[in-house]
Amino acid sequence: IETAVSTGAWILLQNCHLSASFLPQLERIVEEFPLRDVHPDFRLLLTSMPSPQFPESVLLNSVKVTNEPPRGLRQNLLRSYLGFDESFLEDHPKPTAWKNMLFALCFFHAMLLERRKFGPLGWNVPYEFSQSDMQISIQQLRHFVGAFDQIPWKTLKYLAAETNYGGRITDPWDRRLINYLIDDIYSPEILEEGFCLSASEGIEVPPATFTLEEYLDFIREMPTEESPEKEHGGMTTKRGSMSIASKMTGAVVFIFYK
Structure with missing residues (x-):
């Protein structure tokens, strides 16, 4: 120096x-x-x-720059799919189940991250869910869907909600919530064409015939302004998010000393 x-x-x-x-x-x-x-x-x-x-x-006395996960369901989904390649999507013995469940899992990951912006209305404890939680869940999903004649729904739910993401959860009500959310993701209905992940925005699981580029185009066309319903919240949670965002303005130093 x-x-x-x-x-x-x-x-x-x-x-x-x-x-x-x-x-x-x-x-x-x-x-x-x-x-x-x-x-x-x-x-x-x-x-x-x-x-x-x-x-x-x-x-x-410094110029401060933070490195954070992208904000918004669309941006989080886009980040996930930009990390895949074509062979990763296509080289699987059960392409329909694999691709539908992969999209739903990435949506689930984005939803968990987005709930944090609602403060205690999203999670009682602000958990630091990470890309590694999603990556291990994807590896397990890829293996179990291909290795068994029947998809082991209970096993996949337990691994995601109790081990991978759930391993970070300490609050019993948060644990109940994540198990409730995973029930919507890992269910036989996800294999049906047009399964709806968000009723308010009409977001459905894309066709399993999509290429990687078509998935990316589909995600880019998703609305940028998400409804709180997609995170299983409401208008109260949206107001809470705005309040939290305003309090965070200029709070970089506080974060270091919290």
């Missing part, structure tokens, strides 16, 4: 939250910048998870 200040180089320090003992020294270095002849091209880039040890003065 000392050399880069003079030469105009860029310095990247990754995962600062893992070096708590270095953070006080980093704070002193940053506080001395105004007293030094800093090269105009110099940049100090820091990456960190939220941490109470991260120096407040560094945060306040």
Whole structure:
């Protein structure tokens, strides 16, 4: 850093939250910048998870950028399908069941993430559901649908709602909720053409004959303004979401010290 200040180089320090003992020294270095002849091209880039040890003065004097999952059902679905390739979709012994259930599972994942924006009206506890939860659920879905003559609905429900996503859940009412939601996703009706995932928006499971590009086009044509019904909420939850969003404005520093 000392050399880069003079030469105009860029310095990247990754995962600062893992070096708590270095953070006080980093704070002193940053506080001395105004007293030094800093090269105009110099940049100090820091990456960190939220941490109470991260120096407040560094945060306040930095340009802050957050990396978060995309917001909205459509964007979350799009993110999921952009991670697939054509062979992943097509190379399966039961293509209709596999592709229909895969779309429903991705919708389920997006729905769980979207419920978080409603605060305690969505989940009693703000769980950090992740891409890894979805990825392991997809792997299990692909295996179990292809390995058995009859789809093991109870097994798939248990793995998703009690093990993969459910492994993060601590509140009993939240556990009841996720089991209620998975019942709509892993059910024989999902194999029927035109099964409706959202009555309010008329979103149906796309035809299993779709190619990957057709799935992406289908998702891109979904409405951007979602109804709270799709997350099994209501207008109260929508107002709650707006209130939470307004309170979060400018709260990056608070998040680090929460």
